[in-house]
Amino acid sequence: MSAQAVHTEGTMDVVGLSKSFTLRAAGLLGGGTPFRAVDDVSFTLRPGTVTALVGESGSGKSTVARMLARLHEPTSGAVLFEGTNVVEHTRRRDVRRYRSRVQMIFQDPFDSLNPVRTIGHHLERPLRIHDVVPREDVEARIHDLLRTVGLVPADRYAAKYPHELSGGQRQRVAIARALAVEPSVILADEPISMLDVSIRIGILNLILELKERRRIGFLYITHDIASARYVADELLVMYAGQVVEQGPTDAVLVEPLHPYTKLLLSAVPHPDAAQRGAPVASRDTRDRGPFGPGTHLVEVRPGHLVRVHDEAGTAS
Amino acid sequence: MSPVRHHAPPGRGGTVLELVDLVVEYVEPTRRVRAVDGVSLRIGAGEIVGLAGESGCGKTTTGNAILQILRPPAEITGGRILFRGADVATRSRHELRKYRWRSVSMVFQSAMNALNPVMRVGDQFVDMMQAHERVRRADALRRAGDLLELVGIDRGRVRSYPHELSGGMRQRVIIAMALALDPELVIMDEPTTALDVVVQRDILVEVQRLQKELGFAVLFITHDLSLLLEFAHRIAIMYAGEIVETAPSGVLFERPRHPYTVALMRSFPPLHGPLVRMSAIPGSPPDLGAPPAGCRFHPRCPHCRPEESALYARQVSERPALRAVADEHRVACHLVEGRT
Numbered sequence: 001m002s003a004q005a006v007h008t009e010g011t012m013d014v015v016g017l018s019k020s021f022t023l024r025a026a027g028l029l030g031g032g033t034p035f036r037a038v039d040d041v042s043f044t045l046r047p048g049t050v051t052a053l054v055g056e057s058g059s060g061k062s063t064v065a066r067m068l069a070r071l072h073e074p075t076s077g078a079v080l081f082e083g084t085n086v087v088e089h090t091r092r093r094d095v096r097r098y099r100s101r102v103q104m105i106f107q108d109p110f111d112s113l114n115p116v117r118t119i120g121h122h123l124e125r126p127l128r129i130h131d132v133v134p135r136e137d138v139e140a141r142i143h144d145l146l147r148t149v150g151l152v153p154a155d156r157y158a159a160k161y162p163h164e165l166s167g168g169q170r171q172r173v174a175i176a177r178a179l180a181v182e183p184s185v186i187l188a189d190e191p192i193s194m195l196d197v198s199i200r201i202g203i204l205n206l207i208l209e210l211k212e213r214r215r216i217g218f219l220y221i222t223h224d225i226a227s228a229r230y231v232a233d234e235l236l237v238m239y240a241g242q243v244v245e246q247g248p249t250d251a252v253l254v255e256p257l258h259p260y261t262k263l264l265l266s267a268v269p270h271p272d273a274a275q276r277g278a279p280v281a282s283r284d285t286r287d288r289g290p291f292g293p294g295t296h297l298v299e300v301r302p303g304h305l306v307r308v309h310d311e312a313g314t315a316s
Numbered sequence: 317m318s319p320v321r322h323h324a325p326p327g328r329g330g331t332v333l334e335l336v337d338l339v340v341e342y343v344e345p346t347r348r349v350r351a352v353d354g355v356s357l358r359i360g361a362g363e364i365v366g367l368a369g370e371s372g373c374g375k376t377t378t379g380n381a382i383l384q385i386l387r388p389p390a391e392i393t394g395g396r397i398l399f400r401g402a403d404v405a406t407r408s409r410h411e412l413r414k415y416r417w418r419s420v421s422m423v424f425q426s427a428m429n430a431l432n433p434v435m436r437v438g439d440q441f442v443d444m445m446q447a448h449e450r451v452r453r454a455d456a457l458r459r460a461g462d463l464l465e466l467v468g469i470d471r472g473r474v475r476s477y478p479h480e481l482s483g484g485m486r487q488r489v490i491i492a493m494a495l496a497l498d499p500e501l502v503i504m505d506e507p508t509t510a511l512d513v514v515v516q517r518d519i520l521v522e523v524q525r526l527q528k529e530l531g532f533a534v535l536f537i538t539h540d541l542s543l544l545l546e547f548a549h550r551i552a553i554m555y556a557g558e559i560v561e562t563a564p565s566g567v568l569f570e571r572p573r574h575p576y577t578v579a580l581m582r583s584f585p586p587l588h589g590p591l592v593r594m595s596a597i598p599g600s601p602p603d604l605g606a607p608p609a610g611c612r613f614h615p616r617c618p619h620c621r622p623e624e625s626a627l628y629a630r631q632v633s634e635r636p637a638l639r640a641v642a643d644e645h646r647v648a649c650h651l652v653e654g655r656t
Contacts, residue, residue: 056512057483166600167371196370196539198583202596223512230585230594253587267513268587271545271569 008082010047010184010217012068012102017041017077019063037063039241040077043234045185048215050207052232052249054225054264060241061221065187068219069104070095081185100130103178107190109170113162119146119173120158126180145176149206168199175206186210187219192227204231225264229253237261239291246297247304257306259289332400332500332533333359333382333420339394340374340381349605351377351390353557356638359501364527364534366548366565368541368580370601374557375537376425379503382535383422384412400500417448421494422503423487426510430490431478437464437489438474441496448497463492467522484515488522495526505537520547542584545569550644553577556602556612559638563645573647576613611636611650619651627651 019038038060045051053061066072068079070086078085081098089095106112113122123142127133133141143154149172151157162170171191178186188207192200208231210216222228228235229249236246237260245258256262290309297305340352352374359365367375380386382397384404397404399419407415424430432440441460445451451459461471467488478486487507494502504523508516524547527534536548544551545565552562553574561574572578579597599616602608610632614620620631630650638648 056514169600197541198370198539198580198597199600200596201583201585201594204585205593205596208593225513226585226587229587230591263514265587267517269517269540269542269546270587271542271565 010101010215011082012045012185012217013078013080014041014043014045014064014068015078015080017064017067017079018075019060019067019072020075036241038067038074041236041238041243042077043236043243043246045217045219047184047217048211049233050211050218050220050231051234051236052220052222052228053236053238054222054228055238056223058240059238061238062189064238065104065189065219065221068185069102069187070098071104096130100181101183102185102187103181103183104187104189105171105174105178105191108194109167109174110162112174113170115162117161118158119151119160119162119165122173122177123158123180126177130181132181141180145179148179148210149173149176150202151176166199167195168202171195171203172206175203175210179210183216185217185219187221189221190223191220193222193224200227201230207231224268225253226268237264239288242291242295242307243297243305244289244291244307245305247301251301251304257300257304259287260291263288329361331358331398332361332363333357333535334398334401335378335382335395336398337395338378338381338397339392340377340386340390341393343389343391343393347605350557350607351604352381353604353607354395355554355557355559356395357552357559357562359533359535361500362527362531362533363550364524364536364548366541366544366551367535367537367554368539368544368551369554370539372601372604373554374604375554376505378554379422379505379535379537382501382503383416383420385416385422413448417444417494417499418497419499420501420503421497421499423490423494423505423507425505431486433478435477436474437476437478437481441474441493444493445496459496460492463496464489466495466526467492482515483511484518487511487515487519491519491523491526495530495532498530499532501533501535503535503537506539507536508543509538509540516543540584541580553580556607557604558612558648560613560648561646562638563642567642567645571645573641573645573652574613574649575617575619575651579616579618608632610634611648 017038018040020034020036022034041064043051053064055061063072067074074087079087081102086098089098120142123145124138127138127141142158146154146157151169151172165173192203195203204227207218207220211218220228220231232249235249235252236243237258239260245252245261252261256265290307294310295307296310297307299305335355335357338352338355339350342349342351355378367378369375377390381392386392399415404415438457438460441463442453442456445456457474460474464473465471469485469488481489508519511519536544538544548565550564551568552559553576555576561577568577572581582594583597585594597616602612608615614631620628622628627650636648636650638646640646641652
């Protein structure tokens, strides 16, 4: 993987991406109510950066990732990868080539591994399917991959079965498998939320390392805004299918503008003594601010966007 | 109208539960795995005690042992569990039935899935109440409504099916069920782990409010120390089947003494202040079937270095005892001198 000077290499431009699902069996309302899972999401994923998509379950963040991975068809909008709209890919060969450049890892590393196959087998398959290295080099490459994700001694881990590994180690295998095809982009859907707090940092550090050393662009999906602060260069906060605030991580977190961003920030446990003993929050902090129809994003500072009511000038 | 009967808080006091050198083993054909190895812990009336540690450290097994719901191959092979001073092990089946739920209840790890999907919420309350006492259906349903209101859910929801409720609401229902018989102690095993942060905070606020109102004690089991530091009165840190440090939350936050506690403290990224690259705890927890000799944390401990030969010899061979370093602050570590 050479970092050639083509300015679009490894860059993904997401433009006005939307997805509606049709809710069937909607009870009294009858069938066929469309539901906007993702509404007009735009951002750019650059090589060697991490973009975090933060929100609660049902906010549409995973649906965005699934559309980028070509697991869901967008209702409208474009996904430009290195300048080409991949939504228009129809030939299997194009889709397969795209998938060798854009990989996805999931929340539950156990679900995505076959219990009767060794770790080595899981890494061998993508190497063979995508013809990444000559046959005789496969084993050496498997060991390389395991070392890259910190599973050493590599030969021992290659021979193990998924149930012999801890949750964190399994997530490392999932990352090694994604790396096997030498992707430019990795879509990581809640990669640490099932893991013990104590090993999350290890996975986050691995993401940072891969971004810095290999210039991989990451989409990091999470409901944990503190972990997003730790890894992400850019941050998008989603609520009810829409982006309510987006921009450079520092800008958004130092001066959050949208009420929902503030709510997310206030919900993170803060161990400082000042807070202890007092009620942790009150139930009237439920203001989720402007979202839904009749709102739009405005750029309040270069690159820092916040959702406001159409008639209003500010978010609050 | 008070939503549930409760003992007058003044009558509650003293120690609700005490674990004395509790040992729980998984007895397998070829070996014995000590999941809980000599745990001593006291929970005072109306106290929120946090039990924190990584997966497999024995914290859930401890909770199950307290409620006396261990199943083979797990069995209590040592120590005592005292509820209000009386040994739980000597209770008859009938007494145990009263002990469970009426004295100690539990909010389980996968509580979201603990509700029966094809039964209305109200009927699940009725079932549970009728299993523990003679009560007419109509009365039980009325109390179910009261309990739902207690946790901030419309009483009309007794007619709902679980799938009609959000994850946060289901968790509130589960908490209401745990409170139904007015227990003195509620064990909560990762009650918010599957929830979004905002919902998690709502639930914690709710638990705190109820705890103040009704005066029950909580044993809160979680891998997320950051949450306990804010929420619990006192915290016990568990590693490889043992409690390695216990202190009031504020003390633990300001002066953690055990290297494992310190490492856990550093494992959640901060939301404020400077961002530095953090380091994960190296290695992984030991196999409890063959735990390391000496201090069980020594293979992962940054302060365990062969160069310091005298200390090292003790670290790898001698099991450190839990010693008091200050009032209510106890640490099991060779680096820490006990108070004399």
